[in-house]
Amino acid sequence: MGELLQFLQAQWMLVLSAIVVLVLLLRGPLSRRIAGIEEVDPSAAVHLINHEDAVIIDVREQEEWSRGHLPNARHIPLGDLSKYVKDLERHRGHHVICQCASGMRSARAAALLKKAGFDKIYSLKGGIHAWRGAGLPVEK
Known part of the structure; x- marks a missing residue:
């Protein structure tokens, strides 16, 4: 667990970028489902x-x-x-x-x-x- 935390701290920008990309990819399909379209x-x-x-x-x-x-x-x-x-x-x-x-x-x-x-x-x-x-x- 300590190694994972060190990796996340060292690569925080990479992790943040991955999260942003994931949110953008899911935003369209999820918003259409939420709206019931x-x-x-x-x-x-x-x-x-x-x-x-x-x-x-x-x-x-x-x-x-x-x-x-x-x-x-x-x-x-x-x-x-x-x-x-x-x-x-x-x-x-x-x-x-x-x-x-x-x-x-x-x-x-x-x-x-x-x-x-x-x-x-x-x-x-x-x-x-x-x-x-x-x-x-x-x-x-």
Whole structure:
């Protein structure tokens, strides 16, 4: 035990760095679980779109949207989403899939909508990158 304590004292910066990296790595997945946000992969999203009439909300910026987006998606940048919650009320009973480039912003958008009372809310895991990777169509 004494050797471990000496090592920790001598290598305190290394230990602190390892702790910081671990916290950063776990921060994203844990925060999504804590917020109760379910991620769906592209195939599950297609099922929700085709069989459950899911609504897609693309929370990317305009220039990202212009390069291609999911068919029939509604474009509401993340920074503007809180202004449009009332407009989305008619979709409260529907499945709503938030989507961005990689899944980080969409998780935040889904958490915002969940807090606003939307129950069937999802984040597209991997975002449009995963969607394209699965060979699914995009519109411009």
